[in-house]
Each structure stands twice: as structure tokens, then as C-alpha cells.
Amino acid sequence: MSATAVADDVAPVRRVPVSRGYRFELTKLVAQWRIRLLVLSCWIAPALFVAGVSQQGTLPSDTLFGRWMHATGWAGPLVVLGFAGTWALPLLTSVVAGDVFAAEDRLGTWRHLLVAVRSPRRIFVAKALASLTVILLLVTGLACSSVVGGLAAVGNQPLVGLDGHLLAPGEAAGKVLLAWVCVIAPTLALAAIGLLGSVTLGRSPMGLLVPALVAFVMQLAQMLPLPVVVRLALPSYAFVAWNGLFTDPAQLGPLLIGVAVSLVWAVLATALAHVLFLRRDFTNPLYDGSGRRAVTAGVLPLAGLTAVTVAVVSVTTGAEGSGIEQDKVQRSVATAFAHLYRLQTDELNRPAVREAQLRATATCDKGSVKVAAEGPGNDWRCVVSWHLPGVEAVxxxxxxxxxxxxxxxxxxxxxxxxxxxxxxxxxxxxxxxNPLWQFDGNVELLPTSKGQLHAGNTP
Known part of the structure; x- marks a missing residue:
């Protein structure tokens, strides 16, 4: 009777709600000086960079949209986006997501946290949501700051797209915003890989470096002449696929595939991290990760996902080789030249001419009939021809x-x-x-319709 009475008097153990754990984890993250410094830098540095470069006499013409930073405030955010996808976002995800679990191992606070929350599952969800919140805050800061810097320094002017067509300020604003939204997907993939590395490797500093190392390896892969299906199967391609938004019509196929692949990577890596975290032995205060577990539960599943994605992309798109073919390059060059010729005509105050009147065409090769006119390289040579109304000479x-x-x-x-x-x-x-002196363009890697017309047949 007495034992029963004592048991009835004991209050049932209540688990801490996820919302309270989330606020606690978010507070811990924001309290770190390095996180505060990152947030401050992301919300200030891009504006200063874009405003400063836009006022210089020399522009980063080797960077996508860099040569247009004098002409419009919408070029600056795209220059920052290109840099962020290559360097900034992988490093930011490493600092935030790659350390969110490892910090508890270094401090030896797992027992205290488990006693307070009483649910490993809720701890994982709270930490994942807190790191996601901070990462989104950093990405938002990069985007907003670069836009403010560009508009303040140059103004709300039209933007020249990658095929030479002119985007009105409102259209440019929408596409710049959409481009930044699209890179959130590969950023989430790297963040999920950071969670997996932080859970698997414990207090080891390698967990902190995993997202940056994975991003670096994938960037190297993107620089190699790999088949297009392999390139699209890596989430890193979504960091550059936004280029297709700035052509007319937009090249949405590679972009949608890149975003979908990134989200699948994010879901799989997060699920793996969740399973490993729930199976972990928290009674061992000297837990220092497991290299074998990192391979079997991290590397192998993601490598298998890549193989499956390559097969799916190959079957659904029919893409072969590098995707860079002679007819695609010729159409892209002719289209961009025709649009930019009109822009030069307006600058020089000459009689207006339409693309259909120009009938621009391009003949491209790789400098020798012995070399196949396909694939990447700096040895492409194009001769562009066009017609002017009332002029017989070509x-x-x-x-x-x-x-x-x-x-x-x-x-x-x-x-x-x-x-x-x-x-x-x-x-x-x-x-x-001079818009025709140098210009950037984009060749769609996926197969295009044989009936697609070049600029000269565009109404």
C-alpha cells in the first residue's frame, strides 16, 4: 500500500516541447561570438563590396555579370551569388551545421542536455531547426545586403541577360530573388551533410570540415569534363544552374533537376544523421566518433544516391556526353549577338533594327577540322554573320x-x-x-528541340 501511494504521488515525467528546445538551441547558437560575427558580416560586407566595386574603374569582367556592375544595381547581387555558391555558403554551413552536435561532445554536456530534455529525438529536431534558422538568416543577409549595395551605388536599371536580351528592372528583381531562393536547396544539402558529419565524427575537428570538403570535391568535379548526367547528379550544380533564369526562354530543366537533387540529398543526409544520433551511446563521455560508421552510414549511402540519380537523369533526359555541342554553341552565340547588336544600335543612336531583320547566324569550330566541335575548352572560334535592312553586304x-x-x-x-x-x-x-566587345552566354546542357530557332528567326 505504501509503495503504491508513493508511486501515485510522483508526478509523471514530461518531455520538454520541441519549441522550447528549439529556442534554447537557437539562443546557444546566437550567443557564440563567431555566429554573431558571421551574421553581422553577411548583412554588411556584401553591400560594401558591391558598392565599392561598382564605383571602381576596373570591374571583375571574368565573373558572371561582373562587367555590368557599372550599368545596373542588379548585377552586384549576382556577382555575390556566384562567389557565395563557390566559397561562402559551404564555409557557413560548416561553421553552423558542422559543429552543432560536436560542440556538446567537446564540452561534455550531453548528460545534462538529456536530463533536461528527456528525448534524444527532440534534441535532434531542435538542433537541426536551430542550425537551419541561422543558415537561412545568413543567406538572407547576403542577398539583401548585396541588393541594397547595388541599388544604392548604381540604381534600379535594366539588366542584360546571358543571351543579350534586356530585362526590365522589375523582371530583373524577380529573377535575382528567384536565383537566391534556388541556391537554398544546395545549401540545405550541405547543411544536412554537416549534421551527418557532426553526429558521426563526434568531437573530431573533421566533422566541422565535412561540408566544406564535400563542397570542394564537388566543385572540382564540376570543373572536370564529366558527362552531363554526372554533373547534374551532384547538388553542387544547383549553385550554377540559376544562370538559366537569365536567358529567354529560361533554361529551367537543369535548374529544376539541380534543386530536386539537392533536396533529395538534404533529406537522405538528415535521415541518416537522425538514425545515427538515436542509436548513439551517450553513457560514454569519451566518445570520439567512428570512422567506419562515417563510411558505412555516410559515404556509401550518398554514393549510392549519386549512382541512382545518374541513372534517372540519363533515362529521363536522354542527355549524352558533355552536353556542349556545335549547334547549341552556334545558336547561343548568334542569339546573344543579335540582342547585343540592338543594344549597341541604341547606344549609337542608329536606326532601330529587330533580331528578325538581322538574321544573325554563327559558325563555330574548335580551330581545326581534325578536332570535334564539341565539349568545353578555350579554343572555340566563331564567325557571326548578320544582315542589315537595305544593305546587300553581309x-x-x-x-x-x-x-x-x-x-x-x-x-x-x-x-x-x-x-x-x-x-x-x-x-x-x-x-x-561596348556590349559587343566581350559578352557572356550560357549553353543549355540538356538536349534541345531540333526545331528551336536561332535569333535570326525570332520574331
């Missing part, structure tokens, strides 16, 4: 192309000097950048 211009494995190319004008031979052109209002 105009022509030469461009040297550097085509990267991800489909982006930079065309460098090689004459005639009246068209693309000089960086500046003399306009009625003064010297202005």
Missing part, C-alpha cells in the same frame, strides 16, 4: 570563345574594330561600354 565578326564544362562561355571580340574591337564606343552622350 556583316561579319569574329569571336574567340572560352566554354566552361557547366555550359557558360565568354566571347571575346576579335574584329572588326568598328563592331567589337574596342572596349568603349563613342555615343552622342559620351563614351559607353
Amino acid at each position: 556583316g561579319s565578326a569574329i569571336y574567340q570563345l572560352d566554354v566552361t564544362p557547366d555550359g557558360r562561355f565568354m566571347a571575346d571580340g576579335d574584329g572588326p574594330k568598328e563592331v567589337n574591337g574596342y572596349f568603349l564606343v563613342r555615343t552622342p552622350t559620351g563614351d559607353a561600354p
Whole structure:
């Protein structure tokens, strides 16, 4: 009777709600000086960088949209986005997600946390949500700060797309915002890999470096002449696939595949981290991770996912080889040239002309009939031809192309000097950048319709 009475008097153990654990974990993260410094830097540094570079005489012309930073405030956020996808976001996910579990191992606070929360599952959810919140805050800061810096320094002007067509300020704003939203997916994939590394490797510093190392390896893979299906099967491609938003029509196929692949990676890596965390022995205060577990529960499942994704992309898209083919390059160069020729015509105050009237075409090769005109390389050479209304002679211009494995190319004008031979052109209002001197473009890696028309047949 007495034992029963004592048992009835004991209050039932209540688990801490996830919302309270989330607030606690978020407070711990924000209380760290390095997290505060990162948040402050992401909300201030991009604005200063974009505003400063936009006022310089020399622009980062080798960077996508860099040569347009003098012309519009919407180019700056895209320059920052390109840098963030390569370096900033992988490092930010390493610092935040890669350390969220390992910090408890270093401090030896798992027992106290388990006694307070009474649920490993809720601890995992709270930590994952807290790290996700901080990462989204950092990404938002990068985007907002770069936009503010660009608009303040240059203004709300139209933006020239990757195929030379002009985007109105409102359209440019929407696409810039969408591009930043799209890179959240690969960032989540790296964050999930960070959670997996932090859970698997314990207090080992390698857990902190896992997202950055994985991102570095995938970036190296993107630089190699790999088949397009392998390139699309890696979440890192989503960091560059936003380029397709700035063509007309938009190249949405690679972008959608990149976002989908990134989200699948994020779900799988988070699920693996969750399972390993629930199976962990918290009674061992000297737990220092497990290299074998990192391979069997981390590397092998993600490698298997990559193989499955390669097969699915190959079957559903029919893509083969590098995806960079002669006819695609010719269409892209001719389309961009026609749009930019109209822009140059407006600058020089010449009679207006439409793309359909120009009937621009391009003939491209790799400098020799013995070399197949396909694949990336800096040895592409294109001769662009066009017609002017009322003029019998056919105009022509030469461009040297550097085509990267991800489909982006930079065309460098090689004459005639009246068209693309000089960086500046003399306009009625003064010297202005010559849009035909150098320009960037994008070759869609996925197969395109045979009936697709080039700029010369565009109404």
C-alpha cells in the first residue's frame, strides 16, 4: 500500500516541447561570438563590396555579370551569388551545421542536455531547426545586403541577360530573388551533410570540415569534363544552374533537376544523421566518433544516391556526353549577338533594327577540322554573320570563345574594330561600354528541340 501511494504521488515525467528546445538551441547558437560575427558580416560586407566595386574603374569582367556592375544595381547581387555558391555558403554551413552536435561532445554536456530534455529525438529536431534558422538568416543577409549595395551605388536599371536580351528592372528583381531562393536547396544539402558529419565524427575537428570538403570535391568535379548526367547528379550544380533564369526562354530543366537533387540529398543526409544520433551511446563521455560508421552510414549511402540519380537523369533526359555541342554553341552565340547588336544600335543612336531583320547566324569550330566541335575548352572560334535592312553586304565578326564544362562561355571580340574591337564606343552622350566587345552566354546542357530557332528567326 505504501509503495503504491508513493508511486501515485510522483508526478509523471514530461518531455520538454520541441519549441522550447528549439529556442534554447537557437539562443546557444546566437550567443557564440563567431555566429554573431558571421551574421553581422553577411548583412554588411556584401553591400560594401558591391558598392565599392561598382564605383571602381576596373570591374571583375571574368565573373558572371561582373562587367555590368557599372550599368545596373542588379548585377552586384549576382556577382555575390556566384562567389557565395563557390566559397561562402559551404564555409557557413560548416561553421553552423558542422559543429552543432560536436560542440556538446567537446564540452561534455550531453548528460545534462538529456536530463533536461528527456528525448534524444527532440534534441535532434531542435538542433537541426536551430542550425537551419541561422543558415537561412545568413543567406538572407547576403542577398539583401548585396541588393541594397547595388541599388544604392548604381540604381534600379535594366539588366542584360546571358543571351543579350534586356530585362526590365522589375523582371530583373524577380529573377535575382528567384536565383537566391534556388541556391537554398544546395545549401540545405550541405547543411544536412554537416549534421551527418557532426553526429558521426563526434568531437573530431573533421566533422566541422565535412561540408566544406564535400563542397570542394564537388566543385572540382564540376570543373572536370564529366558527362552531363554526372554533373547534374551532384547538388553542387544547383549553385550554377540559376544562370538559366537569365536567358529567354529560361533554361529551367537543369535548374529544376539541380534543386530536386539537392533536396533529395538534404533529406537522405538528415535521415541518416537522425538514425545515427538515436542509436548513439551517450553513457560514454569519451566518445570520439567512428570512422567506419562515417563510411558505412555516410559515404556509401550518398554514393549510392549519386549512382541512382545518374541513372534517372540519363533515362529521363536522354542527355549524352558533355552536353556542349556545335549547334547549341552556334545558336547561343548568334542569339546573344543579335540582342547585343540592338543594344549597341541604341547606344549609337542608329536606326532601330529587330533580331528578325538581322538574321544573325554563327559558325563555330574548335580551330581545326581534325578536332570535334564539341565539349568545353578555350579554343572555340566563331564567325557571326548578320544582315542589315537595305544593305546587300553581309556583316561579319569574329569571336574567340572560352566554354566552361557547366555550359557558360565568354566571347571575346576579335574584329572588326568598328563592331567589337574596342572596349568603349563613342555615343552622342559620351563614351559607353561596348556590349559587343566581350559578352557572356550560357549553353543549355540538356538536349534541345531540333526545331528551336536561332535569333535570326525570332520574331
